[in-house]
Amino acid sequence: QQQVKQSPQSLIVQKxxxxxxNCAYENTAFDYFPWYQQFPGKxxxxxxxIRPDVSEKKEGRFTISFNKSAKQFSLHIMDSQPGDSxxxxxxxxxxxxxxxVIFGPGTSLSVIx
Amino acid sequence: xxxxTQSPRHKVTETGTPVTLRCxxxxxxxxxxxxxxxxxxGLRLIHYSYGVKDTDKGEVSDGYSVSRSKxxxxxxxxxxxxxxxxxxxxxxxxxxxxGEQYFGPGTRLTVT
Numbered sequence: 001q002q003q004v005k006q007s008p009q010s011l012i013v014q015k016x017x018x019x020x021x022n023c024a025y026e027n028t029a030f031d032y033f034p035w036y037q038q039f040p041g042k043x044x045x046x047x048x049x050i051r052p053d054v055s056e057k058k059e060g061r062f063t064i065s066f067n068k069s070a071k072q073f074s075l076h077i078m079d080s081q082p083g084d085s086x087x088x089x090x091x092x093x094x095x096x097x098x099x100x101v102i103f104g105p106g107t108s109l110s111v112i113x
Numbered sequence: 114x115x116x117x118t119q120s121p122r123h124k125v126t127e128t129g130t131p132v133t134l135r136c137x138x139x140x141x142x143x144x145x146x147x148x149x150x151x152x153x154x155g156l157r158l159i160h161y162s163y164g165v166k167d168t169d170k171g172e173v174s175d176g177y178s179v180s181r182s183k184x185x186x187x188x189x190x191x192x193x194x195x196x197x198x199x200x201x202x203x204x205x206x207x208x209x210x211x212g213e214q215y216f217g218p219g220t221r222l223t224v225t
Binding site for chain 2: 006032033034041042043044045046049089091092093095097101103104105106
């Protein structure tokens with residue numbers, strides 16, 4: 001019940017295309033859903049986040065879509081660029097609990113010219 | 114940049130030796146975390162702290178201990194390193210929203 005599932009494991013997208021990464025969770029107590037971006041040799045960095053009272057959040061080329069009834073959320077990267085090539089992690093947390101930040105296993109994105 | 118540094122950045126050690134990793138923050142945040150990152154597992158929480166001398170176990174705490182005697186420093190100790198503890202270790206802090214975490218640059222630990 002504490003798992004966050006993420007797919008695909010790896011993704012290759014052409015420059016200018018749309019990258020889509022999907023995540024699913026079981027525990028309805030989760031109330032904060034961030035996405036992290038990690039470049040090789042670096043720590044993960046917070047990219048964008050959403051709360052379950054909102055169905056969509058957009059920041060520049062990055063959009064989170066959230067489906068509360070299906071317990072799913074996804075990251076869309078519009079106009080993907082080679083500089084977006086990185087590993088992306090979805091996560092879920094319960095703000096009332098110190099330790100409950102659960103990360104998905106990650107998606108390795110490669111954007112090819 | 115949340116002002117987080119980790120030391121050492123790389124370490125090779127032998128099985129059975131104790132190892133201590135240090136996380137230092139400059140912004141006086143209350144919450145600090147230690148994670149390990151392994152291929153296919155994402156980030157897994159080892160221990161966390163919610164104040165000086167206040168720590169608790171995470172998902173994968175066996176074989177690890179932590180200490181926090183000052184707000185700015187959070188130490189992770191492998192009491193007797195094993196090859197299964199070869200990993201990349203990340204320290205993180207959170208500000209107001211605990212799911213919004215800021216990570217250090219990581220320590221790559223190899224246990225031979």
